[in-house]
Amino acid sequence: MKNMLRILFILLAIIVIALFAFTALVKNEVADMLNPLIPKTSVYVKIDGTAKEMEGPRYEYTLSGYEKSGDVRTVTFSASKKLREGAYIRLTTKRSYVKEWEEVPYDTIPEDAKEKL
Known part of the structure; x- marks a missing residue:
């Protein structure tokens, strides 16, 4: 036994x-x-109107985004509607996985990321 x-x-x-x-x-x-060991991070992007229309009512965006430290990352995410051009979006990510997105006011973006947007 x-x-x-x-x-x-x-x-x-x-x-x-x-x-x-x-x-x-x-x-x-x-x-x-x-993977529970990968921490969630916020990445900030500015919508530039380059949405790729997908099947159904979905739009895919591939943009350069910036972490709060100012480090650049290329992120790909989708939305169920076309996002407003010029909008600032905060993405909650785990490496390449984008969990959620939300539009945020420019003044809430961390300074290091704001300088590069």
Whole structure:
């Protein structure tokens, strides 16, 4: 019985380690969404009117965005409506996964990101 529990524990540990390794090494939206070790960050973008119309009433945007530190990132996200040109958007991201977006006033954007927008 002790050997059986030991083997079960070892197998369970291997599975957990494999799952964490997979989500840490594979860089795609699904892995980023599921990985609890990736922190959420805010990325700020300015809508420039380059929306790509997708199937159904969805629009895809690929823009340069800035973290609060001013670091640049290219982000791709979609919206169910065409966003207003010139609008400032805060994206909540986990690496390449964009969890949500919201329009924000210019004066709420951190200074380092504001300088680059």
